[in-house]
Amino acid sequence: MTAITDRQQLAYIAGQAADARVNVEVETEGMTLNIGPQHPATHGTLRIIARLDGEQVVSVDPVMGYMHRGYEKLTEVRSYPQVTTLVNRIDWLGSFANEVPFILAAEKLMGVEAPPRAQWIRTVLFELSRVANVILFLGDMGVQLGALTPVFYAFRDREHVLNQIEAATGGRFHPNFDRIGGLKDDLPKGWIAETRAVMVKVRSFCDEMEDLLMGSEIFEARCRGVGVIPPDVGLAYGLSGANIRASGVDWDLRRDGDTPLVWNEVDWKVWTHPDGDSFARYWVRLQETREASKIVDQLLDGIPSGPIMAKVPRIIKVPEGEAWVSTENPLGEMGYYVVSKGDTGPFRVKIRSASFNNISILPWVLRGVYVPDIITIMASLYFILGDIDR
């Protein structure tokens, strides 16, 4: 694997450096540039030590862990219901999508299944948090490339989505709405109609981004062919989600995974793009946001009636065993490996979150690019720092 990837990388650098051949003749002094931990393009406390030759990157070294919060360890001293409050803080932009797989893992261990109505509502909220998360990426990509306007539109429209999440769960960022065996509450009155209206706004936001950002020649010039990740390299580095779909790998856990959530009940499509560059990653996420709004629309039509909680004991004790549940989170594959020794809390939890693997490719993909391309590539790989430093 290594030999192939290096050869491909060399070919890629050669293509990139075709215009910069002058660098070969002029001996220049190298410079080390510290990007982060406090840098607007790192979305938080990621630090990248870049060794530059002029404006070209020789090598990069990502440093992380500045905000490590020890979640895996903390879960060992909490009871199962308490863990949900922790895990929905991992990726703070799509928090509902973080608590669902953990609850599913606990339910799997207990042999409990939530009633259909709860599963439908979970899926709807899951997709809403995906929309709320990815909308911010769609605008933020503009900021990283120097266009400030899209992010304000993103904040404006994310607000509507967050309002819906708040109306249903009571929390805007940290819903903590899932319970083992179901949900905390039923949907409020009139929520379905309002959500439908919001989904229309989401789609019009996607159209806006298509006109304002993706349609711009400068955006194409900055993104096409920048940060190309071939599918085999991407898989070798453990990329998942939209990042790997943008390299042409048709893999989506909503369709291919086995969770009791109800994506398979509705009609939707997994988007892929063959190019694997920054533009493809943006394109795939834009299409996915549209698709997610369509999924929500269809799911809202078919929410079954019935209870929202299964019968579970008041004090939850999970029988001995191990369970692994992963779902397609906004950022990619997120999974929980829960080990139980029969207590009220987990014995050990291993969290596999998407961002950590998605950015582990940075040193490979950033070799030989220009300084502005670092930002483009990091923005298009899209990570949440909390999702990296757990």
Next chain:
Amino acid sequence: MLVVVVIVPTAALIFGYVFLFKMMSHMQSRLGPMEAGPHGTLQLLADGVKFLQKEDVFPDQADRRVFALAPLVVMMGTFLLFAVIPAGPDLVIESLDTGVFFALAATSISVIGVLMAGWASANKYSLLGGLRAAGQLIAYELPLVFAVIGVVIQAGSLNLQTIVTAQADGAIFGFDLVGLPYVVPQIIGFVIFMIAAQAELTQTPFDMPVAESEVVGGYHVEYTGFRFLFFFLAEFGTAFALAAVGATLFLGGWGLPNVDLDAGWMNLVGPAVLFAKIMLLAFIIFWVRFSYPRFREDQLQKFAWKWLVQLALLNILLTGLFKVVF
């Protein structure tokens, strides 16, 4: 005289700032700048007070004197420009015979300030930003000057006042209702001028020297408080100054067609006319700024050398030919 020295630049700064701030807020659905005062009109005052309160910080390794002087040098070019821009038949500080030359020279002073700031800050981001600014200025000064040469050839003068009167008196193929604003025959020159001005101002899509997402503000990353405000105002001020040059060269300046340009009352109306035209061009400059992402440094250089310079030379050739033939 007083009008030109004080009122035009100051009004351009204050009204322009408020107007463009509002424009920006509406374009971007920003809520913050709508809060202070009626419809957010007091935001400028609030910003000023905020900047005054901040601590005046010098980086440890900075070259203190150069660091402190840089914002003033950047500001200087802006105010020098207004010295040759006529705002009425008598309202001009120095009606230089080489007015166009002076104006273009004054715009490039600011880059010295930018380089000073970039070097003296003792910060790698500043250094990158400063060097980018230098490279960009060299690349775009040329098309800017070439774009203006077409106007100079057509008017037959380097004096800005003469250029204004020539545009008001002219006629397009015997049709003299709107005079002959050079934006019509010099449309290529006008477009190149606006693009080069955008680059000169380091505005999006040519804002790599400040590029807050890559080099975090570039040359002014280490500046705080009032010194930063100087850079900030210089950016706005230079936008108006270049818009004023553009309005004078291409839109007929303070003059109106079919009006006696020597009449005394034009000294009152002239500044208003000029101001309106400045605002129109500034609106375009800022509109572009809020709509586009940023180029990469190499793409920008390619664009300047491969396209703009060639196009500008072609424009000069065509203007010369037409001048000789007609």
